[in-house]
Amino acid sequence: MSVAMFGGGRGGASIARALLRTPGVELSLLVNGYDNGLSTGALRRYLPGMLGPSDFRKNLLLHLDHGDPRRTLLEHRLPQGTTAADLDALIDEVAASGPPGAARELRVFAARLAARPGGLDLADCALGNLVFAGAYLRLGEDFNAAVRACARIFGSPVRLLNVTGGENAFLVALKQDGRVLADEADIVGPQDAGAITGLFLLRDPLTARDRADLTHPADPSARPAERVRDLLARRSAEITPNPEALRTVIAGDLIVYGPGTPHSSLLPSYLTPGMAEAVAASRAAARVFVVNAGGDHDIQGLTATDLVDRTLAYLGDPGNERPTITHVLSSRSGPPVPAGVLDVGSWAGARWVSADLEDPARPGAHRGPRTAEA
Numbered sequence: 001m002s003v004a005m006f007g008g009g010r011g012g013a014s015i016a017r018a019l020l021r022t023p024g025v026e027l028s029l030l031v032n033g034y035d036n037g038l039s040t041g042a043l044r045r046y047l048p049g050m051l052g053p054s055d056f057r058k059n060l061l062l063h064l065d066h067g068d069p070r071r072t073l074l075e076h077r078l079p080q081g082t083t084a085a086d087l088d089a090l091i092d093e094v095a096a097s098g099p100p101g102a103a104r105e106l107r108v109f110a111a112r113l114a115a116r117p118g119g120l121d122l123a124d125c126a127l128g129n130l131v132f133a134g135a136y137l138r139l140g141e142d143f144n145a146a147v148r149a150c151a152r153i154f155g156s157p158v159r160l161l162n163v164t165g166g167e168n169a170f171l172v173a174l175k176q177d178g179r180v181l182a183d184e185a186d187i188v189g190p191q192d193a194g195a196i197t198g199l200f201l202l203r204d205p206l207t208a209r210d211r212a213d214l215t216h217p218a219d220p221s222a223r224p225a226e227r228v229r230d231l232l233a234r235r236s237a238e239i240t241p242n243p244e245a246l247r248t249v250i251a252g253d254l255i256v257y258g259p260g261t262p263h264s265s266l267l268p269s270y271l272t273p274g275m276a277e278a279v280a281a282s283r284a285a286a287r288v289f290v291v292n293a294g295g296d297h298d299i300q301g302l303t304a305t306d307l308v309d310r311t312l313a314y315l316g317d318p319g320n321e322r323p324t325i326t327h328v329l330s331s332r333s334g335p336p337v338p339a340g341v342l343d344v345g346s347w348a349g350a351r352w353v354s355a356d357l358e359d360p361a362r363p364g365a366h367r368g369p370r371t372a373e374a
Helices: 013-020 038-046 054-059 069-075 084-097 102-115 127-138 143-153 184-188 208-215 225-233 243-251 262-270 275-281 304-314 368-373
Strands: 002-006 026-031 159-162 170-175 196-202 254-257 286-290 327-331 350-355
Touching: 002 013, 002 243, 002 262, 013 026, 013 054, 013 368, 026 054, 026 243, 026 262, 038 127, 054 127, 054 143, 054 159, 069 127, 084 102, 084 127, 102 127, 102 143, 127 143, 143 159, 159 243, 170 184, 170 225, 170 262, 184 262, 196 225, 196 262, 208 225, 243 275, 262 275, 262 304, 286 304, 304 327
Parallel strands: 002 026, 002 254, 026 159, 254 286, 286 327, 327 350
Antiparallel strands: 170 196
16 A cells, blocks of 8 residues: 655654554655754755755664664764864764765765865754765756655655755745744744735745844735735745656555644645645545644634645645545544534534554553554
């Protein structure tokens, strides 16, 4: 059975891992590259044009046990004060004991760093992200080719796919009152409970001046939500779909809309041109929406049915007439479910299943095997 699962970095990892270990399942993960926080954002600024590799790196861990040296390499964070010489020494260690190919990619990145010094503080960079960056440079700045190369290096049994053609884009969000969350890091970070009402993929990041003007205008009445929406829409990036991702969705026997941070990891993926049509054309008999097992900063005040409705809207099927979603799995620990939904056992024509799916050892995370069985 082929499973096409939309996800992010860690939100759906336990479910993906359980599916991966299920006999007869061929798992494809559909991920976007709009992560722009902290060291990932710094790396993207150093290599203009590159998407964020972090969520792809995290999904390369799914088949690796905690003691696996490949996992250690992917997750290793460079300490404060790391120099180019320190990185070179670490690369020598990787060449001696790491997976074949990893040192090659790191050396490509180190060569760029030597040619253009001073533009990146290596502190807290994930070594796995630098492997991605090196592959990206070696392969002619082709992000999707870099994803494939890294999947081979780390022996991933998962078919890991970027949803787009690899074009660079920057995610911003619009709140109901017209305020802008100017960066992906702002979207996933602490914020007030005002609802996010729009997502935009921009061709360039907002400058400090843009941020000041859009987020704190001198006259708030001059920036009503619709005007801000128009301003952002005019800066839209030109995105193309990854044809392999579309084919995977169409050919999937099961589609899973995994849990995660909705407004960064999931909903932006559904904005990809052609994705809604691919879901509509899919042969999948079951299309399962998994509600988060806990809360996120970007969904304060939203119910579980709100999250379902947003997914349907972003996939162009607000009434679920196709249907885009056939089943909903909700954990009793997750966002509230409106009165009556559990009694009826359905929402928008989809069957609603509620169960204790949260991992007691990891609040906010799903128990992968139990969720997969549901």
